Amino acid sequence: MINLAIEVGKTTTPEAVMFWFLAPLAVLAALGMLLSKKAVHSAILLAWVMITLAIFYIAQDAVFLGIVQIVVYTGAVMMLFLFILMLVGVDSADSLKETIPGLRPIAITAAVGFGGLMLSLLGRATLGNDIVGLTDANANGNVPALAELLFSKYVWPFEVVSALLITAALGAMVLAHNHRLVARPTQRELSIKRFRGESLANAAGLPNPGVYALHNAVDVPALLPDGTAAEASVSAMLKARGDVIDSKPFQLIELTDEEGEK
Amino acid sequence: MNAANYLYVSALLFTIGAIGVVVRRNAIVVFMCVELMLNAANLAFVTFARINGNLDGQVMAFFTMVVAACEVVVGLAIIVTIYRSRRSASVDDASLLKR
Numbered sequence: 001m002i003n004l005a006i007e008v009g010k011t012t013t014p015e016a017v018m019f020w021f022l023a024p025l026a027v028l029a030a031l032g033m034l035l036s037k038k039a040v041h042s043a044i045l046l047a048w049v050m051i052t053l054a055i056f057y058i059a060q061d062a063v064f065l066g067i068v069q070i071v072v073y074t075g076a077v078m079m080l081f082l083f084i085l086m087l088v089g090v091d092s093a094d095s096l097k098e099t100i101p102g103l104r105p106i107a108i109t110a111a112v113g114f115g116g117l118m119l120s121l122l123g124r125a126t127l128g129n130d131i132v133g134l135t136d137a138n139a140n141g142n143v144p145a146l147a148e149l150l151f152s153k154y155v156w157p158f159e160v161v162s163a164l165l166i167t168a169a170l171g172a173m174v175l176a177h178n179h180r181l182v183a184r185p186t187q188r189e190l191s192i193k194r195f196r197g198e199s200l201a202n203a204a205g206l207p208n209p210g211v212y213a214l215h216n217a218v219d220v221p222a223l224l225p226d227g228t229a230a231e232a233s234v235s236a237m238l239k240a241r242g243d244v245i246d247s248k249p250f251q252l253i254e255l256t257d258e259e260g261e262k
Numbered sequence: 263m264n265a266a267n268y269l270y271v272s273a274l275l276f277t278i279g280a281i282g283v284v285v286r287r288n289a290i291v292v293f294m295c296v297e298l299m300l301n302a303a304n305l306a307f308v309t310f311a312r313i314n315g316n317l318d319g320q321v322m323a324f325f326t327m328v329v330a331a332c333e334v335v336v337g338l339a340i341i342v343t344i345y346r347s348r349r350s351a352s353v354d355d356a357s358l359l360k361r
Contacts, residue, residue, distance in 0.1 A: 046297065
């Protein structure tokens with residue numbers, strides 16, 4: 001059983017060193033999370049803040065909570081955040097332009113007022129001068145002591161919280177599930193659409209990219225026999241990503257008389 | 263060192279998170295700031311548990327963690343649903359009810 005706060009009533013010097021080293025780093029990382037333009041940077045900095053908090057928990061005799069903090073927060077929650085960030089689009093940098101005029105000064109003033117109030121309140125309150133410490137409460141180990149409380153005094157909240165977890169999981173499944181609006185076309189319907197359509201131009205399949213073009217690559221549209229670039233030859237996914245080379249320079253131009261004579 | 267120093271850090275982190283919730287536009291970053299506020303509250307719980315010498319604060323911090331996990335799951339599902347229909351994760355774009 002790790003017992004870092006050995007001396008009851010005071011914190012030990014190693015803990016003070018640890019605190020004065022890590023606490024400024026945690027606050028700086030939190031500020032960086034607030035100020036960084038890219039959401040991914042915010043996520044990484046928040047992960048660092050959470051690891052620091054886990055170390056603080058372990059230093060304060062909350063060994064179980066420290067481990068759970070690392071497993072649940074930096075492990076599960078932050079990975080979920082990063083996963084959603086990748087899904088929604090990493091490059092969508094947050095515009096730092098304020099849309100509601102005057103919101104930022106008001107918010108910062110209110111926050112500074114609130115923070116000052118909290119800090120001054122904590123400074124005036126007479127707490128922490130004589131720490132009782134958890135040596136007695138953790139006599140049989142932190143986890144058994146927590147388990148005893150959870151399954152006796154807090155058994156009802158514990159059950160309610162488990163119901164909440166199941167409800168949240170179900171709710172997320174319902175929210176994230178998307179219905180198919182139209183039925184998937186069968187092969188017969190696809191065939192009819194191809195051969196009984198308005199024209200038979202694409203009946204033999206769409207042209208391949210790069211065919212007869214200057215470059216033989218997937219991001220270059222093909223040139224049709226009449227010299228125009230075939231828009232349909234490039235994958236729609238490449239077009240959506242903006243990775244297509246513009247087709248205009250590649251298509252044959254009708255030479256004017258002057259150029260033709262040259 | 264006084265154990266109340268942990269409470270000062272907790273108050274600072276909570277304030278930073280509160281600014282972020284109001285100021286930031288990106289819904290995911292707003293969520294991260296909410297997480298930071300919850301974590302700051304947890305640090306205060308753990309510190310008070312140590313000061314008072316009983317484990318009730320740690321049990322409360324444990325419950326907060328579970329509720330935060332639920333909130334993240336549902337919140338991110340909502341963000342993904344909004345993003346799917348509106349192609350944007352900005353909290354200012356979801357203002358259909360206003361107009």
